[in-house]
Amino acid sequence: MTAALRIVVVYPDLLGTYGDGGNGLILARRAQWRGVEAELTQAPSDAPLPGADIYCLGGGEDGPQVRASRSLMEDGVLARRVDEGAVVLAVCAGYQIVGKQFPGADGAVHEGVGLLDIATSKGAGPRAVGEVVAEATGVALPALTGFENHGGSTTLAPGAVPLAHVVKGTGNGDGTGTEGAVCGHVLGTYLHGPVLARNPALADLLLRWALDGASLAPLDDSAEDALRQERLGAARQARRRQSRRRQK
């Protein structure tokens, strides 16, 4: 590879509410630790979006989310780079705005960037807040762990494949039991944590996509594995407590 791998955190000033900026840092470090030159850029919403190989979008509030979607569409770089093969990791509000449509603070329907064939509406039930465990179905990965905090219900159209099947938590919340969506190299999810801190295998999948399938040397992920075991174990315990309560 001649040029450095360019990783851009998209609009941290609007889509940085839930610590998802960590995803960009994790991708950059995991590339660098393997000797792959990587350049991490925080791209603010008042400047043109720089060209990149991986774009990370995070969670944000309803108002700023509308602003972010509008700016991305006016700017046009994100959609163009995806056509050229760029990888996108979109989380929560970021996941919603890369879809076809999403609800604003007032409940009005807003047009999304349209990179994923999904549509989000305001969920009928209470806001989905809590730990999530999901078995990956759309990609080959170990169980996904994360924390969700959203009020949207996301429906997948035939052009998008569910990322995972929910074991604990809500996920897409459209009654199908699915979580997240994948279309080509665009991957969306509701999981915070940030998601790549708790699922390093997902980080490596995105890196392989960006590096045209190059194989990646293994890393010492004992810290991440300890965190995963703890979170997956806590979720199992919570599920057992819940089913015991139901039996009573």
Next chain:
Amino acid sequence: MRFHLAVLTTRAVNATSRRLGRGQGTVAGGRSGLKVDPRLLEHLTSGREVSLVTGTNGKTTTTRLLAVALGARGDRVVSNETGSNMPPGHVAALAGHRAATRAVLEVDEIYLPRVLAATRATCVVLLNLSRDQLDRTNEVRMVAGNWRAALAAAPHVTVVANADDPLVAWAAGAAARVRWVAVGLGWQLDAVGCPSCEGRIAFAPDGSWACVTGCGFTRPAPAVTLTATDHGTTFHGVWVDGRAEQITLALPGRFNYANALMAAVAAEAQGIDAGSALAAMGSVDAVAGRFTTRTVAGVPTRLILAKNPAGWSELLDLVAEDDGPIVISINARTADGADPSWLWDVPFERLAARVVVATGDRCRDLSVRLRYAGVDHVMEADPISAVGVAASGADRDRCVDVIGNYTAFGELLGARA
């Protein structure tokens, strides 16, 4: 009748719970009292002059400073000084001090509208608003909107508001009377989206700000400004009429000078000279155990509370002045918020050259964060043992900075010497 029974119940349950050693006895009694008389908060504040203090960071300290200032002339002041900042904590404090003519209440951000309506407070201090416990509060803009509606419905209130925080300015803008104070805003990332029009707020290097999308929302002209001179070691409050008051505190950190000035302006709004108010605050050296130096497991420590990215970014300035070992304890219990993702918003990279021990219920989350921040560290799940580990490589009398989020801090405060 019901009211008197409720007061007796509150006191009796508190006394019992203190005797049994079940904590400081503030919440249990308050809950019982509210069950007997659901309007107990309203009844207990009737006839008293009430001030409310809220915001993401600095509530407990500012409440304490304001209570001290209001008591400077000899008035009896009641305050929920342990940081129990929801109605059970309020009624517990108020029921215990019936003779006090003034009340200063720290209020949880979410509860401000309810507590304002019940207490008919005459003064509300709005410090700042940023991400904290998002699993409970969801969105800071929603909180700002609720404050705004509550203040619009309370024309008798004087609001003392941080003009440098756009979300606070948005909320206070609906109030009838506002004293704007410019005390700075260390964490601006939650305020970039304009709360007025969904446009974009731009900050100038001097801290002033305006919506650049053109809705006209801009920083209100401050009546009082916090200034720092002598490389940030000397602080003054400067009033628009040219008056200046030096602020001298026994508490560390720039953020505490901001808290003190907010409290001084709130005292002034209640007829107390700002200079005397600030003079009274100078004697406060620890608030609810914060910034106290104490011995934990035989090791001299400085206990510090930091529970969200805004608090942490202010605190790293304070901690960076030293080069001793640091213990960081992170929990994610109910009072902390269940999602520690916010650790990734804290610039821990600044601790790269320090001895760091990660501890607490969620030390594994912290350990992964520190790994990507390039901070070498040791993980020790038990907080007390962690203090020992941190001290083991340092000089015997070296003070260890122990920084915890809410329940982690409380645990260490209760630890044996």
